[in-house]
Amino acid sequence: MFSFFRKKPAATPAPAPSTTGGSLIGSALVQPMEIPVPAPVAPERQSWMERLSAGLRKTGSSISQVFTGAVIDETLYEELETALLMADTGVAATQFLLDEVRRKVQQTGATRPVQAKNILVDALTKLLLPLQKELVIGEHQPTVIMVAGVNGAGKTTSIGKLTKHLADDGETVLLAAADTFRAAAREQLAVWADRNKVEIVSQEGGDPAAVSFDAVTAGKARGKDVVIVDTAGRLPTQLHLMEELRKIKRVVTKAEPSGPHEVLLVIDGNTGQNALSQVKTFDDALKLTGLVVTKLDGTAKGGVLAAIAQEKPVPVYFIGVGEKLEDLETFNAREFALALLQ
Template identity: 75%
Template sequence: MFSFFRKKPPAPPPSPETSPPPAAVSSPAPEAIVAIPPPDVPSIPEPAPVSPPARQGWLDRLKAGLRKTGSSIATVFTGTRIDEALYEELEAALLMADTGVKATEHLLTDLRRRVKEAKTTDPAAVKGLLADAMADLLTPLQKPLVIGEHQPTVIMVAGVNGAGKTTSIGKLTRHLASEGASVLLAAADTFRAAAREQLAVWADRNTVEIITQQGGDPAAVSFDAVTAGKARGKDVVLVDTAGRLPTQLHLMEELRKIKRVVQKADGTAPHEVLLVIDGNTGQNALTQVKAFDDALQLTGLVITKLDGTAKGGVLCAIAMERPVPVYFIGVGEKLEDLETFNAREFSQALLS
């Protein structure tokens, strides 16, 4: 269950001027008034927006995916002294986790301050202070994806080949639809037949409409989709673009063209520009964020495949050098393996 979809506000109650006068109610006869104690019925609490067991199950999968990184960092705190050797070992572990030089230096400086203020002498307690420092660094990345301010909300999705872009669009479509949003997909990856077919399968599974054409111009498909979304009263239009390497400048220019053409169909669009990143790419993920942000002005990230050999520390590097919000992170291919990003949960999972 996601919490990013903002429901439309309920209709306001009728004004007193237009409300019909209340019907006259005759007072009951004195003998009809009988004091009856109310039944002892326990109150029923409102259901939580996110099921704790489901969230906890996902956190367990995240911890399992980041276990290799967590165990390598945890070994630093198995000693008996807090000294320079501990900080040097921690620096090496953080760099190996793809945290990056700038973020590592920031975390170590912040950690030294926290240790001094807490006056702790237990190395095991330093691990908790590091989790706090990391959570504070990542908190600016924690931001919900809001749907409902525009109709339709146009979301343009980019990413390199193999990052899980089209699969992430399918998962996002499923969750949007489950929250009551009507979704229209735009298969703007017209050069790769498999991408169109894959997106068509997701459209069929989620019972949503799709705009596609074989071998057509990606910008034209995007324009048609936004126009159709407005005409059909859709809540969301999701535009799947072709995979691009940031070094392919002529192909990156095509992404800029798609964005310009979408703006012709809707002057306020695209309302969100998301980049899907493979969590296994390490520091290259930061390079991708910088390149795509320079070209498209990103509004959010989706980090996928944070399992297996994923190191995860690159989110700290992103927070330090290019703090684009992280809307979702994923740890597998299943639908439930994509969830909203929480800075403290991620920090604790990375260091568990």
């Protein structure tokens, strides 16, 4: 199975400086240039690409239709602008992509629409690349992950899937059921804990911050690798609930001064520009370190990731295209661009 996580390697001493002059290739003085070599696509990843492409087909076909003509002209650019905006790419990202395509078409002398489409794939990859980042487990013990999101975004389900993949990677996980306002959330998280054979800290009607504190304290005492805190779903307009999220974060820091090490926001890919608004609001309140984008399974427009990359580039750790465990995967900019513009 494709591994979601990379443990930070132990530090190794740098080679001693040369006394004979010249540069030390591979030493602390001069690092060799890394030339990426495409790795063979594993069957699991190929299967994921097929599911992602299927999920983004509605958006992709609308954009690809722009490139079915015979020439690259102003009509093509106007239709592309409309298609990108309809895909929830946003004004700023749409302008960036159009400018990149125009510039590259002129620079290369491209004349066929299929060439312009390939240029757009490269431009979208370039735009999305800052969002591509691995979730690192092992730099802290435990790694404390706080997860937020509005009701219905798939927050608790995403935590369950994340827990499963962590457990499969050999990590010991403890869950904190700090969504104490919704009994169903605690029950749902308890099911995932039982299914994955991990421990859970839960209190019926308890204070969310107290549950979070107890869980982090327990995780440290029991030597757990990861503690995941599931917070109550809320709208960013509910100011008193957003303040509670800040309180949870402060209390987690009291239990573990270096934590929380990750603050993730789960967003529904179907909500378009509203998802970008959520990212901005939750980041202002919590200083997000990463995103999980769910429900890219046929109805989502997908372009919102370009808007996020242009206006609020918070890393996207995972994207999901369905309810199954294998429907949550790591985000790869090139893969997403190819799937969106299939």
